[in-house]
Amino acid sequence: MTRDLPPPTPPSGPLTGLRVIDASTILAGPLCCRLLGDHGADVIKVEHPVRGDGMRGHGPAKDGEPLWWKEISRNKKAVAASLSTREGAEVLLRLVERSDVLVENFRPGTLERWGLGPDVLWERNPRLVVVRVTGFGQTGPYAHRAGFGTLAEAMSGFAHLTGPADAPPTLPAFGLADSICGIAAAAATAMALYERDAGGGGVGQVIDMNLLTPLMTAVGPGPTVYDQLGVVGARNGNRSVNNAPRNTYLTSDGKWVAVSTSAQSIAERVLRLVGHPEVIDEPWFATGAGRVRHVDLLDEHVGSWIAEHTRDEVLARFDEAGAAVAPIYDAADVVADEHVRKTRMLTTVKDDELGDVLMHNVMWGMSRTPGAIRHTGRAKGADTRAVLTDLGYAPDEIDRMTERGVIA
Numbered sequence: 001m002t003r004d005l006p007p008p009t010p011p012s013g014p015l016t017g018l019r020v021i022d023a024s025t026i027l028a029g030p031l032c033c034r035l036l037g038d039h040g041a042d043v044i045k046v047e048h049p050v051r052g053d054g055m056r057g058h059g060p061a062k063d064g065e066p067l068w069w070k071e072i073s074r075n076k077k078a079v080a081a082s083l084s085t086r087e088g089a090e091v092l093l094r095l096v097e098r099s100d101v102l103v104e105n106f107r108p109g110t111l112e113r114w115g116l117g118p119d120v121l122w123e124r125n126p127r128l129v130v131v132r133v134t135g136f137g138q139t140g141p142y143a144h145r146a147g148f149g150t151l152a153e154a155m156s157g158f159a160h161l162t163g164p165a166d167a168p169p170t171l172p173a174f175g176l177a178d179s180i181c182g183i184a185a186a187a188a189t190a191m192a193l194y195e196r197d198a199g200g201g202g203v204g205q206v207i208d209m210n211l212l213t214p215l216m217t218a219v220g221p222g223p224t225v226y227d228q229l230g231v232v233g234a235r236n237g238n239r240s241v242n243n244a245p246r247n248t249y250l251t252s253d254g255k256w257v258a259v260s261t262s263a264q265s266i267a268e269r270v271l272r273l274v275g276h277p278e279v280i281d282e283p284w285f286a287t288g289a290g291r292v293r294h295v296d297l298l299d300e301h302v303g304s305w306i307a308e309h310t311r312d313e314v315l316a317r318f319d320e321a322g323a324a325v326a327p328i329y330d331a332a333d334v335v336a337d338e339h340v341r342k343t344r345m346l347t348t349v350k351d352d353e354l355g356d357v358l359m360h361n362v363m364w365g366m367s368r369t370p371g372a373i374r375h376t377g378r379a380k381g382a383d384t385r386a387v388l389t390d391l392g393y394a395p396d397e398i399d400r401m402t403e404r405g406v407i408a
Helices: 028-038 067-072 086-097 118-124 149-155 176-198 212-219 222-229 264-273 277-281 288-292 295-307 311-321 331-336 338-342 384-390 395-403
Strands: 019-023 042-047 076-080 101-104 129-134 206-210 247-250 256-259 325-327 346-351 355-360
Touching (some): 019 028, 019 086, 028 067, 028 076, 028 101, 028 129, 042 086, 067 355, 086 118, 129 176, 176 206, 176 212, 206 212, 264 295, 264 311, 277 295
Parallel strands (some): 019 042, 129 206
Antiparallel strands (some): 247 256, 256 325
């Protein structure tokens, strides 16, 4: 006997009903807000009426339309207001009255100087969660410094460990620190909202989020290893200090693949596949650390075999053997990949200026409350009049502020 199941819940993001103010610029804060917007939050982007968010000038453009902006500011209404002016600050305060989260990344003390510090914001709305994203945090000797992802990538240990042993430290070619910080900030925001509503008496709090800490965590336990063993890690190219073989290898048709053997069983399968099962019985092969001590030998075995086969042959043979390998892709390869396409890791979104635009899909799937991309990043100030009207501003007030450059 079966029972009737309830009708499915209409698709909606889990954050539907929340309002988020994105008063941040460039990448970490905007990415945090994009993730919240992807999952249903009503996000209002507030940027300077003249300068706008510097993110509008980052990366390639087509017909004058910034492509990165289309993705990083999707699902956001665009409001342009100068927060350093009395009237612009009042616009933000009225938004705060109706919002759950404010994300900002001004230097410490800037909001306070404008009369918009957390204490003032909480007078208007004690439920507000204030997410403050900076390079080095709100306190400490470096709090006043300009903070960018490059600096975090340098100071976290990432650059020191990245690149060949005989080459300079290597910085990433993309916004690594900002991106990790943005994802961490979204998680922190969800925690603060849960605490506010579940056990915090409905009162918001400040989240002090910096670019350095999340990337230090991602780099690994280097400080602990140094504290306990006095050992400082070094650059090791594409090899790992934890297991071997682990490297990039060139195929016979000039393509690169990456091999990982983090699990013992995978390491054994790889060496059997490449025709050297004899090393599996060596005592040193039983641990990742032992294999690292014989990395030259293992790399020679694996690299020589891969060099005799095309990339397609390598991928097929590794798959048959249950071993771990992946092709090294560029953007064109990512777009063409069958798994990426069929799982919709990328999706096409309609844009008013560019038509169909391919971009990253919502970052994670949720079975009952999936997120969605409702629209792409909008023109500066595209929603200013509509949002201010909703806040109770009269048409003539909006016109006067526009004429004085307070809003756009």
